[in-house]
Structure formats: C-alpha cells, structure tokens
Amino acid sequence: MLNQAPETVQRVSCIGAGPIGGGWAAHFLAQGYQVTSYLHDAAEYDALMRLLETAWVSLEAIGLAQGASMDKFSWTTDLAEATAQAEFIQESVPEVLPLKQGLYRTLGDIVDANVVIASSTSGLSMTDIQAECSTPERTVVAHPFNPPYLLPLVEMIGGEKTAAQTVKWSEQFYRCAGKTPLVMKKEIPGFIATRLQEAIWREALHMVANGEATVEQIDQAVVNGPGPRWALMGPCEIFHVGGGEGGMAYCLDQFGPALKLPWTRLVAPELTSELRNAMVDGCVEMTGGQDFASLSQKMNDGLVEIAKMKRKIKTQ
C-alpha cells in the first residue's frame, strides 16, 4: 500500500467546505496542488468562494508556490467524482461521529486503498471514526489550526487500526505541502494545542464568572503581555529564557513552589525530580544547547518585529 511517494502528489480532494475544509483547499491551492472540493450542498458554493478569495489575498501576500493558481480548483457535490482522481484526501465534515463513521465506510468502498484519508477532527478519535471503514489502515487524524492556510500546525495521530506507514507517509506529505506536522505520542482528548488553549479559555471564563476581570481586560492582558512571546516561543522555551543563565533548571528550582499557589484554578502535577529533569533536558535539547544570550537575543529580535508590525497595522 501507499506506493506513491508523498512528494509526487499533485491532486488533493477536500471533503467539506466550511471554514476548515475551505481553508485547507486554499492552502493546497497556494502550494500548487490541483484541488477538488466536495460540497455537501451546492448552496455552500458562494460562501466557499468568498472564503477562497479572502484567503487568496493573504496567500499572495505571503507568496504562492510555483504553479499555484485558483484555476486548479474544482468542486462537485458528487462524492465519487470528488475523490476519483485524488492522491490525498483531507476530510473536514462536521464533528458528528455517526456522520464521520458513515463517510469513512463509503470512502473505504470507493477510494483506492493506496490513498491516505486524513481527518481534520479536533475532538474525535480516529479509533472511533475508522470503526466502520473497510480500509482503516490508511486513515489518520491531521488536525489543523484555523485558518489552516496561515497557521502551519497539523497535529497527527492514528487510530488503533491505522498503519504506522500511513502516519509516516502523511507526516512527509504535510512537510512537502508546507505544513508543520506534529506526530503525537498518545491519543489524548483535544490533542496538545487545543488542551493548552482550552486551559487559558477555562481560566478566562472563571475570571469573568467571578467578576475578577472583564472580557476586554483578559484580551488586553494576553495581547500586551505573554501573547507576543507565544508567537515566537512556546511556554517551555520562554521559561528557559526567563531563567537567565540558569535556564529551565533555575526556573523550576526557584518557582517550583509557586505551583502550589492558587495562580489558576488548574491544579499542578507533583514536581517530581523525573518531571523536573524531563523539562530541563527537553529545553536543552530543543534549543540545541544555545546559551541565554543568543536565546534572549532571538526573543528580543522577534518582539521588536512584532512591535513594529503592530504599529504598522494600526496606522494602515
């Protein structure tokens, strides 16, 4: 199975035409692929075209791949026609398990077993989605962040019956297609990014519910505080830099006790020596052992660019 090399794929089918399905279509078009969208209903066409046109303005500003063109886009309400020539399928239908299960049963029957089917699901597990599919080996979760044509993350994980080769092949395919795939170690609800985002979101809801902050104050706090850093570095590297010369080790040894403080409603895990070392070693490895001076320079350079960019946008 999967006898086509990922870098030779030219034709992609996008099943579903909402913000995610349409966003994927825009992304693949900008990368130079031939794209066919399956619309559940022809009435979705106008909204899809508006989405593609909006996306295209941004994609042109970033820079299109060679050969990229809106002329390579087609659409249909016939599922068999939509997938007939596909070398890769990105599924983004509504998050309703029986709906997805039925779809994967049909796709299993009509799509060549050599073609990978990836689901944009943010909340369902592939083990459940692939339950009724006759060829589950080639199905995988590939969860993007909205808008998929501007944010590179794709969180990937197979279901119980997914072949290891499918995950590997898809990871390589997404890299060719200009995305940043992240293959997860375990199937956990919400994957990684949504869990982190959801933690912030729930804490924000608690604050509003308790009259501790307004909606606007929460947003102002993020945008003028930690937000710009998160565009440049993740929470671990930020603390690794925040620890100065001592890095993450200093940070954890110094601020470890703060994990007991009620600085959020989220109860922290026990900071065992295993966890401490996993965090420290992970930071050193991730940053290739770069020292504090170069890491903080990198952070500063990025923040300067973001500050300039924000000023520019404001004055436009």
Place this chain on the structure above:
Amino acid sequence: MLNQAPETVQRVSCIGAGPIGGGWAAHFLAQGYQVTSYLHDAAEYDALMRLLETAWVSLEAIGLAQGASMDKFSWTTDLAEATAQAEFIQESVPEVLPLKQGLYRTLGDIVDANVVIASSTSGLSMTDIQAECSTPERTVVAHPFNPPYLLPLVEMIGGEKTAAQTVKWSEQFYRCAGKTPLVMKKEIPGFIATRLQEAIWREALHMVANGEATVEQIDQAVVNGPGPRWALMGPCEIFHVGGGEGGMAYCLDQFGPALKLPWTRLVAPELTSELRNAMVDGCVEMTGGQDFASLSQKMNDGLVEIAKMKRKIKTQ
C-alpha cells in the same frame, strides 16, 4: 497629595537592578526620562549595564522618544540618594515579603508623600507589602511582563490602604510613559496575565509528566498553532472571530458542551446564561461592534505579517 501632573514627571527611580528592575530602567530611559537605579550591591553593576546595552539595541530598533539618552542614567547603592529627586518610584526587589515590607517602611520615612511608589511584584499583594509603611496611600502594584521594555502590559491594583487617586494617577503616568496599564477589579493571586499563563504552564507540565507530549512538541504546538494569534488578539476575540458571523454567541452555544470534555485538567465553570451574556456582550463592546469580515481581515493581516517576519528572522 500627588500634586504633580503625571505628564510632567521627568525623574524616575528604579529600585532593584535584576531583569525586571533593569528592564524598567531601560524602558524609562528610552521614553526620555532621567533614571536613577538603586543597586543593592555595586557588584550588580556589570550585569545591569549588559542588560541596558542589550535592551538599547532593541529600543533603538523600535524607535526612541525625543530626548532619550543613556546619558540620563545614573546609579547608586545609597537608597536615600537614589530616591532624593524621584518624581516616581518603580520598585522591583526580590519577591520576599519581609524584604519588601521593610523597604516600604524605609521609603515611607524618606520619600515625600507626594511621590507614588509602584511595585513590580508578580505574586504578593499590596495590602501585605504596605503593612508597615507610614504612607501607604501612595503605594500601588504595577506588574510588568518580561522584558518590561518590549511588552507594554502593566497590571495595576492598590492595596486596602491605597488611595483611589494613586491608582488613577499612576494609570495616567504609565500611559504617558508608553505602557498599557490595566487596572484590575479585584486583588487576585497572579493577577490576570500570570493566571492565564500559569494555566497553560500547568497543563504542559501534566502532559510531560504523563508522557503525552515532549517539551519540544508543546512548544511547537503553541508556536505553530494558537501562538501567532495570541500576539494579535486575546482568547475572547479569537473565539468571537472563530464563531464566524454568529460571533461569540454562536461559539458558546455550539461549543459550550465541550466545556464538559476533558480537553484540559482545568475544570470549567458552569456556563450560566449570565456568564454566556457577559462573554457575548463583552466581545461586542470590546470590538466596537465590528463585523466578522473586518475582524477576520484584521486577524489575517496580522498573521501574514507574523509569517513574513518569522521567515525574515530565520533567514537572517
């Protein structure tokens, strides 16, 4: 008291010379103020100068205020001398309550009661810090985000004995000084931004502790997923845009049930109709009622700039 207009302040004293105290000194210098730093020990001088020089490169890149100059910087290890001419004092000594209490007792004795003393504390309450100060009315918490010379947020709140006028005056002063002050409604541990950041941090620690994700995967997920959005919009506005034409109302009505899902270890509050309406009204108010098309355009424009900026930094 506080008979000087905030916009006429020219001389600022920064007490403490660590990353925060030094960062504040850099910020006020770049804004054109005369700055005197109090160093606990002359041995801190070299590190402080390195910090100021590093900061200055970034501050010049962003653009200095008229009259800004490193020549306006002086330092001393004599607290009375450091504060003698101050029209505003920013205190950033270590987060040790008895240390801060003793310092505020001394400052209460030696500093004119017309001068505001603001604390950079991230974890202590002003009610506790001001306990032994003879003039607590003019003391206030003003918590920055690191580095204070690049991130505009200042979270502000008084203690029980702080005069309302002090908070008002300081808010105006920080605005003049190029910061974005955020006056909180209640004194809560960790204020707003640190609570949100801590929620992410604890969820990340849980994931590493459980072997669900590596340090690098967590950071990759943020930087390539929600991170770039957080540089531009807070979590509320992001969902308001994410809800499409229906905005936050659509989002909450559609995804409210997801609050019951184990998408983070943080248990969500009950989504009462009061909370729902507070979120919806807050979003409409905050965005001045801008429609989906213009909000999503704003988000896209920012993400395009961040994508270009990241490419630029990488290729430097």
